[in-house]
Amino acid sequence: MNALAAASLAIAGCSDLSGFGGDVPPLATVRVQVTGDLAGVTPPGAGNPDLRVALVWGAQWLTEPLCILPPDDASAAAMIAAGCRDAFGFVPDRTAVDAPLAADGTASLALFDLPAADVMVGSVTARVAYAGIVVYDDRDGDATLTMGRANRLGGRDMGGPPQDPGMQTADLVYAASFATMTEPDTRLAFREGGFDAAAAFYPRSGCGAPLPSFSLVSAGGFSAAAAIAAQLRGELPPEDPASCREQSTDAPVALAFRPPAELRELACVERATDSSVRYREPPADAPDLTARTAACVKVPDFGSGKAHGQIQLAISGRSDDSCAGLTHYVLRGCRNDALCDLPAWDITASPPSWWPCPAQAAQ
Amino acid sequence: MWRPAVLLVPWLALGLASPRAARADDGALLDSDALRYRSSGDLAIDAGLAVGLPAALPTGLAMGVAAGVASGRTLAWGARAAWVTATESSLPWTVTHSDLRLRVTGAIQTAPGRGIIGLRLGLGGTLVHESRVRNQGMRAGLTGSALETSALSMLPAADLDAVVALHIAGPWLLVTSGGPSVDRHDGALHAGWNAQLGVAWQP
Numbered sequence: 001m002n003a004l005a006a007a008s009l010a011i012a013g014c015s016d017l018s019g020f021g022g023d024v025p026p027l028a029t030v031r032v033q034v035t036g037d038l039a040g041v042t043p044p045g046a047g048n049p050d051l052r053v054a055l056v057w058g059a060q061w062l063t064e065p066l067c068i069l070p071p072d073d074a075s076a077a078a079m080i081a082a083g084c085r086d087a088f089g090f091v092p093d094r095t096a097v098d099a100p101l102a103a104d105g106t107a108s109l110a111l112f113d114l115p116a117a118d119v120m121v122g123s124v125t126a127r128v129a130y131a132g133i134v135v136y137d138d139r140d141g142d143a144t145l146t147m148g149r150a151n152r153l154g155g156r157d158m159g160g161p162p163q164d165p166g167m168q169t170a171d172l173v174y175a176a177s178f179a180t181m182t183e184p185d186t187r188l189a190f191r192e193g194g195f196d197a198a199a200a201f202y203p204r205s206g207c208g209a210p211l212p213s214f215s216l217v218s219a220g221g222f223s224a225a226a227a228i229a230a231q232l233r234g235e236l237p238p239e240d241p242a243s244c245r246e247q248s249t250d251a252p253v254a255l256a257f258r259p260p261a262e263l264r265e266l267a268c269v270e271r272a273t274d275s276s277v278r279y280r281e282p283p284a285d286a287p288d289l290t291a292r293t294a295a296c297v298k299v300p301d302f303g304s305g306k307a308h309g310q311i312q313l314a315i316s317g318r319s320d321d322s323c324a325g326l327t328h329y330v331l332r333g334c335r336n337d338a339l340c341d342l343p344a345w346d347i348t349a350s351p352p353s354w355w356p357c358p359a360q361a362a363q
Numbered sequence: 364m365w366r367p368a369v370l371l372v373p374w375l376a377l378g379l380a381s382p383r384a385a386r387a388d389d390g391a392l393l394d395s396d397a398l399r400y401r402s403s404g405d406l407a408i409d410a411g412l413a414v415g416l417p418a419a420l421p422t423g424l425a426m427g428v429a430a431g432v433a434s435g436r437t438l439a440w441g442a443r444a445a446w447v448t449a450t451e452s453s454l455p456w457t458v459t460h461s462d463l464r465l466r467v468t469g470a471i472q473t474a475p476g477r478g479i480i481g482l483r484l485g486l487g488g489t490l491v492h493e494s495r496v497r498n499q500g501m502r503a504g505l506t507g508s509a510l511e512t513s514a515l516s517m518l519p520a521a522d523l524d525a526v527v528a529l530h531i532a533g534p535w536l537l538v539t540s541g542g543p544s545v546d547r548h549d550g551a552l553h554a555g556w557n558a559q560l561g562v563a564w565q566p
Contacts, residue, residue: 016515016516017419017491017493017549018512019419019421019458020421020453020456024497025509027497027499027503028503113499114499114503192502212504213502214503
């Protein structure tokens, strides 16, 4: 009887063959559970939020020296506070997957692609990528987390970069699994091959290696002071081993709502990730400093004395910008180096009339 | 003069087919019997290379081997088998299909001179083994059915081939054939094509 049925099926051409069709299993699935009082953190006038969840691969990023060195005075401290992002914060590279947040605060993020090589850090035999999970209000309605970028003022027109208006984003981030290394975090890791524990890519020194392929890893965070002290010792800042966790992606990721002002940098990408600075020649006319914070500060030379007290004018972005950033003006220098031996411009003898800084710092 | 039905096999066998043809003889490159053929039987066995459209994949070129046996003269009957395989990829999948084509054949043919020309109809089934691998799944740590699946299915099928054979020497023939094919898959008919090239032995 079974043989007869099989023969009938064969004659009818029925088969279990799928070819290229059928459902495609995801490479990994991350489940998210969001808790907390959204109304309590929603800014006035934000309206009814359209909450979505995004998984964002992180960029390897180094802050520029001016943002990490101790400020010379209060004006410099104010400029750094207004124009520098958290030096230990998570810097997004690109969104991998996006899904709506259900009314019960849950979401499921299915990954159908591996992270590309440019978001992975390490050699081909031992590399890792980290992703954070963010909950955001999709205010621009494009169903994806729109990334912003800091705006910068222009320099004198000598073929150099014009004013870069940056990119504003309307989306507001309300929760994040990985905001900064100075707080407890949970991140999605993709590890391929071995794991280089000495790598300083969002380090979790003292914690175990991420599991092979996809896994969720957690750490308790470290203080900025501990990180700087460890750096001076030539070490990575240590995590409390008791706060470390490495587990499969089966476990849900718990997030809590927070005020968007605390998380705005999670929707900001960076132009340069290697701590390099773009210097500009001051324009003849005064730039519009409305809602910006400016300070005259020394060009960092890390104690080499090469700067000879050269001063730069550092100006933050506008206070209502989506993303923090700095514009650097110097009277003498090159685009990528204010201390270059053969300057592309030198107007120290005739600075523009609006120039507020001394040509050289007092020795 | 009528000749039996025949089919395919590799070019390589041609060199083995007529050892006398390669033997030098007193200054003559070939003796008078070198290319003489003989064919008195009704039976022909052939083998060769086969290519064609995969039975159940919408794209790709399946390649493999085929063999067959036939008996008869103007009207001949026989059986054929071919095994061909094709591997193709989409964004999420790498799919390998291995087709075992089993046919009962009937042919009508004629033999002008050293050649044989015929039309062969094959009816039967194609046993398809499918192996699907999720692309990047191994790197992502997938295991089991999330990484790889396989399936086996028998599809009713038919071929119509034009067959051309040429007596080379002795009992050996060079054979080529090709034509459309059809199989029934997922409740619908799917058209394809097959081609074969080989040698035949006709005692």
